[in-house]
Every structure is written in C-alpha cells, then in structure tokens.
Amino acid sequence: MTVTSAEHLAVPSYASGISEVPLLGDTIGDNLDRTATAQPDVEALVEVPTARRWTYAQLREDVDVVAMGLLRAGLGKGDRVGIWAPNMAE
Numbered sequence: 001m002t003v004t005s006a007e008h009l010a011v012p013s014y015a016s017g018i019s020e021v022p023l024l025g026d027t028i029g030d031n032l033d034r035t036a037t038a039q040p041d042v043e044a045l046v047e048v049p050t051a052r053r054w055t056y057a058q059l060r061e062d063v064d065v066v067a068m069g070l071l072r073a074g075l076g077k078g079d080r081v082g083i084w085a086p087n088m089a090e
Helices: 028-038 056-072
Strands: 043-047 052-055
Touching (some): 028 056
Antiparallel strands (some): 043 052
C-alpha cells in the first residue's frame, strides 16, 4: 500500500450545486481577516451566559493563537480537524 501525504490530496472542502450565484472562493480565515481589518473595533462575538465579548480584532487574535497551537501540534495544510463546540465561544 502506498501512503500519500494529505498535501497532495488537498481539494476544496465544499460542494456546489447548480446556481446562478457564484461561490466567493475565499476561506473563512480570509473573510475574518478582511472583516477584522475593515472593522477591528466592531463587536464580533458575544457569549451571553458569561457576558464575554470580542471585537473582530480580538477574535482574529484569538483565532491566530489557536491556529499557531495547531501548527505546533503538527497539523498542517490539508489536514482536517473536527471540533465539537456546542454553544460555547471556545
């Protein structure tokens, strides 16, 4: 059996049906970066039970911290991660 790295198998992880409206073609990260750059001080996330709040700049910073942790853990481009986070900011 031949093992191939995930990098060589990477393909977009979405499917598109027939539509006259094209997909954006960018990632969630691209969208967050663009929004955080345009509106860094606008509220992005509110966790009601704890009253914690994040602006887009704060959210992007926390997302980058998690992403760096995943990279340090050995995950890389093309790897897939499942996250179970029922109704919580983390």
